[in-house]
Amino acid sequence: MKKFLPDLIAILAFVVISFVYFFPAVTEDRILFQHDTAAGAGAGQEAKEYYERTGERTRWTNSIFGGMPTYQMAPSYDSTDTLKVAEKAYHLFLPSYVWLTFIMMLGFYILLRCMGVSAWLSALGGIIWAFSSYFFILISAGHIWKFITLAYIPPTIAGIVLTYRKKYLLGGVLTALFLALQVLSNHVQMSYYFLFVILLIAGAFFEDAWRNKELPHFFKASGILIVAAIVGISVNLSNLYHTYEYSKETMRGKSELKSETNSAQQTSSGLDRNYITQWSYGIGETFSLMIPNIKGGASVPIAQNEKAMEKANPMYGSIYSQLTQYFGDQPMTAGPVYVGAFVVLLFILGLFIVDGPLKWALGGATLLSILLSWGHNFMGFTDFFIDYVPMYSKFRAVSSALVIAEFTIPLLAILALKQLFDKPELLKEKIKYLYISFGITAGFSLLFALAPRLFFSNFIPTQEMEALKQGIPGDQLSPILANLEEIRVYLLTSDAWRSFFIIIIGTALLLAYNAKKLKPTMTILAIAVLCLGDMWIVNKRYLNDEQFVPASQQTESFQQTETDKIILQDSALNYRVLNFATNTFNENNTAYWHKSVGGYHAAKLRRYQEMIDHHIGKEMQAAYSAIANAQGNMDSVNANAFRVLNMLNTKYFIFPVSQGKTAPLLNPYAYGNAWFVNEIRYVANANEEMNALDSIQPMQTAVVDSRFKQCLNGVQTAFKDSTSSIMLTSYAPNKLVYQSHSPQAGIVVFSEIYYPGWKATIDGQPVEIARANYILRAISVPAGKHTITMTFDPESLHITERIAYGGLIVLLLGIIILLYNCRKSLPTSSKK
Secondary structure, X not given: OHHHHHHHHHHHHHHHHHHHHOOOOOOOOEEEOOHHHHHHXXXXXXXXXXXXXXXXXXOEXXXXXXXXXXXXXOOOOHHHHHHHHHHHXXXXXXXXXXXXXXXXXXXXXXXXXXXXXXXXXXXXXXXXHHXXXXXXXXXXXXXXXXXXXXXXXXHHHHHHHHHHOOOHHHHHHHHHHXXXXXXXXXXXXXXXXXXXXXXXHHHHHHHHHXXXXXXXXXXXXXXXXXXXXXXXXXXXXXXXXHHHHHHHHEOOOOOOOOOOOOHHHOOOOOOOHHXXXXXXXXXXXXXXXXXXXXXXXXXXXXXXXXXXXXXXXXXXXXXXXXXXXXXXXXXXXXXOOOOOHHHHHHHHHHHHHOOOHHHHHHHHHHHHHHHHHOHHHHHHHHHHHHHHOOOHHHOOOHHHHHHHHHHHHHHHHHHHHHHHHHOOOHHHHOHHHHHHHHHHHHHHHHHHHHOHHHOOOOOOOHHHHHHHHHHOOHHHHHHHHHHHHHXXXXXXXXXXXXXXXHXXXXXXXXXXXXOOOOOHHHHHHHHHHHHHHHHHHHHOOOOOHHHEEEXXXXXXXXXXXXXXXXXXXXXXXXXXXXXXXXXXXXXXXXXXXXXXXXXXXXOOEHHHHHHHXXXXXXXXXXXXXXXXXXXOOHHHOOHHHHHHHHHOOEEEEEEEOHHHOEEEEEOOOOOXXXXXXXXXXXXXXXXXXXXXXXXXXXXXXXXXXXXXXHHHOOOOEOOOOOOXXXXXXXXXXXEEEEEEEEOOOEEEEEEEEOXXXXXXXXXXXXXXXXXXXXXXXXXXXXXXXXXXXEEEOOHHHHHHHHHHHHHHHHHHHHHHHHHHHHHHHOOHHHHO
């Protein structure tokens, strides 16, 4: 027990630090109410109600964007329930928010302990990794999946390190377990970025094995890790496979539309180049790793920053409530990536004094991270990755590639300290490298503090300048611009001085250790206090107690309005609602109560987004204008102005009225749940299909890609008369039942979003579903009375679940064997 006492103390310290950071909010049961959290609750409400009613999970919801799979809405599969229990145990069942910071520290601590670092130094490493500003910004923004994924990456790499260090069983089990937890956390982009780190680390171990003539061991370890990866992935196969399949149909997949005007921005597969690189870190902004406010900090109003207002002219207070602190290259930001000023010094020192190929792997990964984060500011390099590196074009916000540097910088920093404490005379021998590291970090900090304009000639972004010119007369603009620049320079220089003095204090601690005035333990403790204090203060800028609100506020945000109540009185089984009173495609409050035409999701179906861009957006403007001009009298409105909205069965519009209230408006022109058409127009490609919607009457004509011609038996002219009818008789998000009647065979178009995986039967016999009107479904229906059933329960779900259970069994067997071996290795006295 005594052997593990330092580890227990470190873990207890992590718990205390985490509690203190979130005090008193955690004891008062207050929560962060973020946009993404609220959006998730709204989008998932229909699926949640279905589960509560039936005990089954639906993989489809009609609550947002007309309908989409739930694969990326808090995905949950029966096969991962056991893994979730293990996850809660790993969290020590700590309260919300507290456990987030705790597992971030613990994961890095595990990695360092597996690398042979002492408990005290590993605890320091856990702190400086976990308190990197980006992680607290993620919590503040509600990007919890991303946070948790990142927290499981260090212990996954710990397993890899152990395996390459010949602890095959322990390393393999640890890799499989934490890879499974990492994938369960469902942020593929973060896992993808760290594949680069893992490959570089593996390369370092390969070089070491080559030099020591131990290649057979290297290949054996690699084989074990491949098996561990297969096990970890297979446990989550249901999620991974269906996310992969779903990604093909989303904005991450390739569009079938061909753009003649913007072809250079299209990628061979994946997202548009401009979209991928929209959030690109500025080259000069990279200094935020050492100086947080290098570009002003976060995109929050200047008026909210007391320090900034110290330099503000009171006359311009109203202007500064609209202008943000941030003046960098990104459209906006919740805050900078800051890893600690003294931590950067230790990283640079590590590049000089740490031995072995691992140093170069970490240094190379850091450089790669920075270059990738520059995005459109270093487009040649970015284009290479988009065009030639598999899957890179599937992800946006390249600035988030800096998570790699957030990992490699503190890791090499701790390895540098390990070298110094393992070899007490090393610092004396290589003192010049400490001075070089000090000169680089303190030197740049001092230069930024004394001469910020030497690095940045412009403190007012172009778009901001244009907006100011449009809103303020020229003779009044100059003093405002001068004061604005003074404020931003002050924010920069204040943080530059701050970093400068932190670096001086940290260097003084190392020199005191070198002069034997401080023992290693006291030096580590002093550095921990310095770094934690430094990063704590910076993080409180972006995640502080004032942001926490009573838990009741979350439910209050979805409080039913009078408009909602009126619409919900409609007893029809299925119809859609379009909310004009909100940012239609950036909110899910509407979806909490209704099936929304709009919504918010980072991975919506590509075809629906293209329909928004080409038709729905324009029709919304036309409909709003026409209805407003008619003063709500729908009899006077030309329904041809919003044919696509009608074919989506948009039965209600929500309009804004005075004092923030809304009013519902019945749309009598909505086409209903399904209808017979008398003409099918086959087209050769997506562009023709999209363009045809400009001219057709969807109640009469369906536009169908020629690939689906066989599904509709090649029919071009179909039967339709006044006796042809079809009615929705039963509704569930994943099962729709219709009754049809027609004296002759016909073609029915359904106001439901087409997606592979939906199956249809007529009187129990399978039939094929065609895609019509770019996003809808169509079926050939025989003459007479029939029951048409559509279900969404892909067979792939059941296959992947069986494989996942198999992977889980292998993982559990590995853990049992590991525990048995550990018990056998214990001394006899310890077993009694």
